Amino acid sequence: KYQNSNFQAFLHFLTKLLLLAFTIYTFSVCPQDTHLQSPICRGLAEYKRLVLDPYIIPPIQALLVHPSVAPHIEHAKPYVYRAVELTTPIFLRTQQEWNLHVVPQWEKRIYIVPHWDKYVTPRIQLIQSKLEPHRLRVMQKYEQRILPRAQVASYKLQRWRRQAAPYVVLAVSKTEEGYHAAKPYAIPIVKRCGHLLQQFALFTREQRQQFVDPHVAKIWEKVKELSRGRQVILEATPERESLSPDTLFTILETVGYETTASSTYFHTTAYDAIPTTEETDVTPTPSSLSAETTEVAPFAEPTFTPVPEPETSTQLAGTPTGLDSFLSAESVLAESLHETEPPTSGASAFVEELDAATSSILVAATPASSSSASPADEPTNSPASVTLPKITVAAAKATVPPANLRTDNEIDLDAFYAELGLDEPLENAGGSEKYNSDPPSPPAETEEEKAERLRLKAEETARKRADIESFQAKWEAELQAQMERSTSQLQIRLANLRTAAAAELASSTEVRSSIEELVNEAEKYIKGAEIYLKNLKGEGRRSDEKLALWDRVADRVNDKFNERFSATEGVINAWYRLVLDKELEEVATIAAEVREVAEKGQLDLGLDYAWLEDVTYDDWQRYHALIGTSEQYAHEVASIQNGTHPKVVVTNPMDPILQDLESEVQDVVIGFETRLRRIKRDGERAFNNHGNGGAQKEEDKGSSDEPEMEAESEASILPMPREDAREEQEFIPPVVIGRSKEEVLEALGRVEPIPEAENPVSGSHADPEEAVSQLAREVEVSAEMVHTEL
Incomplete structure (x- = not known):
């Protein structure tokens, strides 16, 4: 059966070969054989006359004129005519030029070949002779340097490929089997994972919309308000708020030394049990201020109403500008105290500390002897007319409780400040800082110490030099040894x-x-x-x-x-x-x-x-x-x-x-x-x-x-x-x-x-x-x- 199939294939190949030869002969000979001298052309002509013309061509012509086919042919005819019209001149001109120029040159080999051998061949040979040494050198370089390595690499790659081929085949087969085995389970799992991921994404979106988006919207509204330049006014709440001493002290530090020198209308609070009296001569001393400043009663009135009272404007000659700024800060603080509820025990302690600090600053700022002016009978409503004694005494009045509320547990603030070291003058503190910032001067060096230092330094230098010279000698000896070893190695290698x-x-x-x-x-x-x-x-x-x-x-x-x-x-x-x-x-x-x-x-x-x-x-x-x-x-x-x-x-x-x-x-x-x-x-x-x-x-x-x-x-x-070649000649x-x-x-x-x-x-x-x-x-x-x- 195998031999029969081979014979059939050979017959098919032989048939195709004969058919090809017959086709080539027909198209090359029969168009010029007008007298039908060739038997093959004569047989084809008889076949056309007896078979094609009566039986094959008429049905084809009838098909072309059929109503369902003829419109398509008529529609395509203009394009065919146009294509023939465009290509015919090009084809004829190409054929004319070919027959006119190319064919004569190739046919006249007596003219072309001798001139080629006469002019072109010698130059080609000359170029080849000049390029031949370079080509040989390149080939020699390739054969000596690249070819051995390439052969070794090719051999190793082939050996590795042969060794790895069984494992690759096994891996491919196992991978394919595993894929087909896992495919029924993997596809549903992948689809399920995709569904779960979609659900998780929806859940996170809902949570974001519920918990995150409202806050982001509020923040965005605030940002838009601030971007429009509107001032947000916070209304006071009726709730009782407490102001800690730390907060008040921070306010004092912030505005006490930066505000301009101006007086502020100071609203004082009075107890019903304390009558309003008229102040005359007031000398602001630390002892008097500290004696007058006491704790505020914890059961003070919850409401504060500003009571206008006749006050005497007391002026202090020579008051510095810094003091005015401090008084302005104090008035701001007092006004803030007036607008809040009565101070607690912590606030009273802070007031005591504030009065003590005020007395310290006044002692440093005012001269030793101050003269007081005569009291005025008319009350002052202008904020600019309020001066130091009035503010000080008013603060004392606002903070002094009834006599029956005083206790024996009063604290001596001066002693407390002295114990902490806060009553020292500022100049001494500045001088100590200045003294501490300067480095201490070194003690003077004697001649014996200088000689000893120089001797120790010379010994240290001599020791270092000895170590360096020993290292130098070691490296020189190692260099000489390496040169000797390298010379012997070079002789062996050469x-x-x-x-x-x-x-x-x-x-x-x-x-x-x-x-x-x-x-x-x-x-x-x-x-x-x-x-x-x-x-x-x-x-x-x-x-x-x-x-x-x-x-x-x-x-x-x-x-x-x-x-x-x-x-x-x-x-x-x-x-x-x-x-x-x-x-x-x-x-x-x-x-x-x-x-x-x-x-x-x-x-x-x-x-x-x-x-x-x-x-x-x-x-x-x-x-x-x-x-x-x-x-x-x-x-x-x-x-x-x-x-x-x-x-x-x-x-x-x-x-x-x-x-x-x-x-x-x-x-x-x-x-x-x-x-x-x-x-x-x-x-x-x-x-x-x-x-x-x-x-x-x-x-x-x-x-x-x-x-x-x-x-x-x-x-x-x-x-x-060789230099001696000419001498030996x-x-x-x-x-x-x-x-x-x-x-x-x-x-x-x-x-x-x-x-x-x-x-x-x-x-x-x-x-x-x-x-x-x-x-x-x-x-x-x-x-x-x-x-x-x-």
Whole structure:
């Protein structure tokens, strides 16, 4: 059954393929086959005449003219005609331009391809040759630095994915099973939770509307009233309110010393048992005021009515402005007392304290002897005429109870104030504060104490200096030890790096393939030059043209070989640059370790030197010498790395390998240049018009100049310059040109040819004749361009 299904699928695929081919053939051939010469077109025509025209097309036409379909078609016809009208000119113009410009260019390949090969291809190859070393360097960087890590990371990710795959599958399956199992229970629970949340939100809204919103509305109304600037007047309530002494004293302190000097109409309250008498001479003394001030009876009358009485205006000469302000405050207080109910025992105590404070202030403010004026017979209704004695006596009258209500438990306020220290003058208090604010003066120091202090200070400084010098010596010794350890570590690391690099260089396929490509290029260009010279001899040009062309072609061949040699040198230099970067990283790491020790030493010693009293310039020089030693050590390790250190020498196993590579490349270069000069002289002799004598002279001259040319053209692929290379160079006699011709040819013959797929550099010109012919065409094109410019 499985084989039958595969066969059926193959038949279906074959049928579709044949149908596609038949469709393509029909649309491409039959429209032009007007005489029906093709059997397929003839069969389709007969099928149309016998089947489509009588049986298929008439029903379709009848359907199109049906009343239910025809209106839609008629409605769509204007849009179709408009679309055809707009697209037809565009299509015709595009087809015309295509047939006029594009088709001829692609059909005339004799014109396009040669010009492409003549102008574009050389420049593309030139750009590719310049970009090839950079591309190789980028690829080498990628293969050496990124690719190994990427491969390791990819391997680890694949391994983790394989290890985690069973757990992931198990988790997915369990999650799916748990979801299907919990779905019937979870959905009702979620819906129930949503319903409960809605109910809770409604409940909180109702509670807010019931308890919070009324208060917020009241607050908002108050805010609006205050924002309109209306004053809220609080009406007095008939309830009995008590005014505590603390509150009254606060009022006194608030308004007693800030109000302006003005008198206030003072309403006094009188007991029925106390008659109203007329005051004459009153001298305000503390003793009299204190004697007259007594407690108010607790059974005083509950109502107070202001009783106008004839009072005598007593003026006191020389009353200060501050005293007037105080009296104004006292009158305000008395008025407030008048408007309230009778004071209780606490209020009477406060009145006593108020009278005592008033007497103290009056004693300090009035002169020692005061004269009293004559009493006035007329009562004073003006608030401005009330003065100190009247107010004082009136207050005494308002507060003195009947004689039969006095008790023996009276308190001597003067003695109480004296015990508390409140009767001292204000000047003494201010002076004590001033005295306490000044710092105490230090006692005078004697000569013996000064000498002892200086001796102790010198001993402390010497002890600190000894500690700092010991720490300095410790850090210097630690720095030297770290430098010795770092030097030995650097030698070991450099030796390991260079040994690994030497093994890598010995087995490097990239370097070896680059040198082999250089050998192949040399052989290819030499053979191509020989073939081109033979062909050029047979051309019918003039001898001077052939000679000039041959000189340019030979120079061009030499330039191409030099480019190939530069690419080889770039490969070796790029490889060596990686090794050198690793060595420099190790050098930087070693130098950083030593500098870190020096910086720790400076961090430990810096503040100690800063706080040392007898620190000197030499101390700071020794302090900064830590970093200076680390910087000098950085130059020292750099000299160890580059091999210029006078004592420490690290062997470099790469030197013999690089010398072998250099000698091998030198053999190739010398062999190439020798053979190229011989071929060039052959061409010069063939195209030179000076005869055999001139040719022989040119040959002798060329033979005598060969050692100098070889000495000048000697190339080196070593990535690091050697100063003693020029000194070790010996003069080569003219009879010897590097290696012999047989040795060079034998070396070239031992090299295996590289396959074309593995040699992307020389794959485009594998044929020697084609390579040199291409160079000759480039020379001719360049000559034509120069001639055109001239």
